[in-house]
Amino acid sequence: MTAPRWLKTAGFYVLVAIIFLQAVFPFYYAILTSLEDGQALFDVNYLPAVFDLSNYRSMLADGVFGKQILNSVFVATVTVAISLFLAITASFALARIRFRGRGLLLLTILSVSMFPQIAVLSGLFELVRAFGLFNSLWSLVFSYMIFTLPFTVWVLTTFMRALPVEIEEAAIMDGASSFTIIRRVFLPLLWPAMVTTGLLAFIQAWNEFLFALTFLSTDSQRTVPVAIALISGRSEFEVPWGNIMAASVIVTLPLVALVLIFQRRIVSGLTAGAVKG
């Protein structure tokens, strides 16, 4: 039963290697495929055999894809800016002021974040059309609030609760109004939390599919997830896999870079958002 020590260590490192490989391999293979063209695509390679940028060139030369990237950048940035702005005052109230109904309110916000998106789709579709926002990027900025807002409020509330009371007391004694306290005391302390929350909300908005698929109808208005989902060939045998992989790498590489740079913050932000309580 008791295996020798070196065997245990070896087993552990094999496990580590498996975990590493399974996580990295599919993305590595997407990059590999994106650099192949023509016939090379249909030979299975495990190591880079060719280095051909023509898939990237054909994706980027086609002006629509560039426009679609800008659409995604616009939607995600504006969504995050508005959510953070609304969430900062709201989370101050939820974290720092005791009032009746606070628990119920937090519960409501939590349950909104658990809404199935499909449950609001018909109602949102009606609203979007009534406001004349159909096929406009603003329809996405508006509808994405349903998941970015509860998330940012929830995480910022958790972060704000963790700050010590003394700083706030001193400001109250000096007669500062609540708004001044938020602006002068909490905002400077909350920068790191806001960067984390903003980044996570950005990723969610960047990746959203269902609303973008439903509320936008023309190619030049689409965001990148929908664009990638809709790339198809004339028949099952003509699917341009090289182009699809090139587009996938283009929209994913920045995200992977951001996640790796902000790794620590993201882990703490995710856990603050989920394991509260």
Place this chain on the structure above:
Amino acid sequence: MSLTSDAAATGALTPTKPKASRLSRERIRSAWLFLAPMLIVLAAVALYPLYRTIYFSFTDASLDLLGEARWVGFRNYLEYLDYGNGQGEYFGLLVDARWWRSVWNTVWFAVVSVALETVFGLIIALVLFRKFPGRVWVQAAVLIPWAIPTIVSARMWAWMMHDQFGILNDMLERVGLIDTPIAWTASPETAMIAVIIVDVWKTTPFMALLILAGLQMVPQDIYEAAKLDGVPPFRLFRKVTLPLIMPAVLVAVVFRALDALRVFDIIYVMTPNTDSTRSMSVFARENLFDFDQFAYGSAASTLLFFIIALMTISFIYLTRMNLEGDER
């Protein structure tokens, strides 16, 4: 888990009682002022649309004639059509075999994928919890699947699972596990397996991180004591570690389960129009926008909402979540 600061805040302010109460009244008023914009936006994007979805499910609304929707009662859910000759038939969502198939698919998908994610997440968390050279790199690598957009992972895996040129079949053939290529996404027997593989690959990192956070909260002196007493590692894990991280694991499981029940993207992109993988969300969207059955699709959305709401409520009740963050 130090969320108890504001209890101390009010305690500190009580000595000057009359002033404090005026102050706190002002603060409460400003609290609602601060909350108002956020609450108004949430009501506009969540509550009102939800109410409209439920309303549409009781009408005969169609995509182009939303404004002229007429109330039809429960007809979208269940209706008995009398043929007048003593015979009749039931219609509606509650007797729709395609709907029940999608309910079954969704539940099956959720149970299998969340179970696998929990096991793999636990293994990865335990590995990352140990200190070893290069751990930072492995942790970074583990985050990559999570960072990749769902649509992109669906496309990437669809390519890897290609029946003729896919690398997955190539690997399995080389190892000798299969001798003819599998049509992963195209054949009904494997379509669900394919979807589950992608979902497990993509979301296990999330599970692993949450469990890792739970592990890091376990006081380390327990392990030193156990080491001195010579408790075997597996027993230590079963008797000490597992019970201590159980709350974190449970929260992660519930979050993932609620997420899995509304699955849409992966299935819509990888295996469109297959009875064997159609989920409740896919069913609802097909009816809403592809089949011109807006009211019927709304009814399906409404049912899905109530299923998830029921689960959420029972989860909050069962775990007795402490929402106030104090009085503990």
